[in-house]
Amino acid sequence: MSSIDVPVERGRFGQTARRDAWWLYPLLTFLGLAGFLAYSGWAGFQGNHYTYGGYLSPVYSPLIFGHPGEDSWFGAMPAFIPSFVTVAMLVLWMPGGFRITCYYYRGAYYKAFWADPPNCTVGEPRKKYLGERYFPLIVQNIHRYFLYLALLFLVSLSYDVWKALWFDGKFGIGVGTLVLLVNVILLGSYTLSCHSLRHLVGGIFDVLSRRPVRKKMYDCVSCMNRHHMLFAWMSLFWVAFSDLYVRMCSMGIWTDWRIL
């Protein structure tokens, strides 16, 4: 209940005096995120065409279990795991959780998927509001733990780039190598510009001047953090494109050109 008397009536859903295309940003966000969810969900269910030579799709990385002949961490998929389960299903929840709990994405999908609010000064569909103060959204506070997992993923994806540099035991560079390299760079930029990381490396302290290494790290992450939204979208798109590239090459539809 409000302790002050606000006489102006609350707007209906979508009601606003704004004249601009306020619906465009949430619509594009919805289409972008829904498109990625649809593609990655589909790709994650396939369980095939995720490798081509030394290339491994980031949707299936790290390849903890693999088919015979594949360079997986722990060999073949254990028998107790149902046959419809793919490696992607076992690993995708980690980077997925990092994105779902990301401060940028939270603000974006609350608007695009839940209209809470649809956009600034635009009427909402619901009266009740709990925010991130209560369950279920209080769980968003787990974000930094997903950050730790995402940092480990960067190591794994970097190793995938290393493997993509070798063709039948000989050093080389293909278009696919560059696709996977750009993928790591974009995911690295997104992960290293994270708000939680910014806090953990230096933001936690009020006095940074006496901690030069922390100060440097804080300044670097802060600088990248200003472009967090850009990195979030670019890396999201590129993960899907990287999977598509490996999949198309594996299916023989696209040719992987060798550069070196």
Next chain:
Amino acid sequence: MSTATFRIWRGDKSGGRFRDYATEISEGMVVLDAVHHIQAEHANDLAVRWNCKAGKCGSCSAEINGMPKLMCMTRLNTLPLDQPITVEPMKTFPLIKDLVTDVSWNFKVKMGIKKLKPRKPDAADGTWRMDQADIDRPQEFRKCIECFLCQDVCHVLRDHQLFDEFIGPRFLIYTAALEMNPIDTDDRVPDLRRKDGIGYCNITKCCTKVCPENITITDNAIIPLKERVVDRYFDPLAKLFRAFGADK
């Protein structure tokens, strides 16, 4: 000289309606200039609060074409003049008359926030020494002119009217300026979680978008404060780390 139409809210607590006023406009004019023209030519009883006309006093906050803005900083050449320009009072606060709202709730909230509690002075003359690098963060928040546009646009206050449970973005940056101050020794994290209701913020960034001082409210103040709340209440590893003596 050309003419533009302004659709201005006229009324008080008991009710009101929009009225159209046409007035001459010229190059360089801002919305407040036009409102003053209308006040002089057509509506001598039009209530509007203003002071500096330079975007520094925070008095002339209103909603122009549906977005919270300072009237004195909104140039007419940034608005579509082929249709009436809507000017209405901030919707989050009680209306007094026409474009003037009662923002006194904000000052009551401010009184409830723990004030600066400095450490012992560093020098014999009772002063402190601090590095500019450490004061950069709080200084950004000190740019606030208390126009309360961020409070107006925040949907937690505007749509859900949680005035008793959430202090709003203005006072989250006020708290951040104190909490991140290198000489401050007080602890506001428990208040942030409970009394101040920081968990209600769902990071729409609307407050950042409307800030006339371009303070990065969400990224530099609210999220870092949320992270401090996580440190204290939701992160067992951080608790362990604190137990081994990490200082502020």
